[in-house]
Amino acid sequence: MTNRKYSEEQEKIARFAKAMGHPARIAILQFLASQESCFFGDIHEELPIAKATVSQHLKELKEAGLIQGEIETPKVKYCINRENWETAKKMFADFLGQNICKKESCCK
Amino acid sequence: MTNRKYSEEQEKIARFAKAMGHPARIAILQFLASQESCFFGDIHEELPIAKATVSQHLKELKEAGLIQGEIETPKVKYCINRENWETAKKMFADFLGQNICKKESCCK
DNA sequence: TATATTATTCGTACTTTTGCGAACAACAAA
């Protein structure tokens, strides 16, 4: 057991992954990525959970940097944070795209 | 609020993402992907956590399908589950690669 | 048989997540 902590890179990808680690949040991201209008109410309509819970999930996605929101009184409009979305895309592609050890000694 | 639950696809990608949602598990996956020998002890040496905790994280990764393990008495050898790894790679690429709405009405 | 090695499981403590309804805040409209 080393005393070396995790790298920034590891923390960062885990942060993105964690934010995507709930079907409601995947559904939200999918919806936002496909819609022109992204009001809270529209999102809530799409999901099988109470508005308080939707609000919570949106907050987490915002804190993870995957989405952003702005007030358009009396509504709130959400959308994908494109910059961080691209970052996440690259990080997951690199991470999952790395060469997997294919040596025989590594399981069968 | 609809009463429609989440799709299989949404559940599945969330499941993978959740498994990747902790830096220790990212570290484990990275290590396994890069190593020829993947014994429990080697993994434990790389991480700043107790062996009981390592074992727990390995269990979660195994249950999510991202890794597999086999006993090689008296050790246990772990490795990436290549098939599911490829599935995950494809799912994340599709998910993050989808076209993001670029219309002006969708935030600024 | 006793001992050593390796990793999992158990028991426990604490924190975080998920979810809900109710209360609240912000603002426009009557």
Added chain:
DNA sequence: TTTGTTGTTCGCAAAAGTACGAATAATATA
């Protein structure tokens, strides 16, 4: 000013996640 609309925050409860040391299991070795 009162009322209505829209979302967030609060307070709570239940469940899941994280972490550890100790106990255990499985098997090889002395």
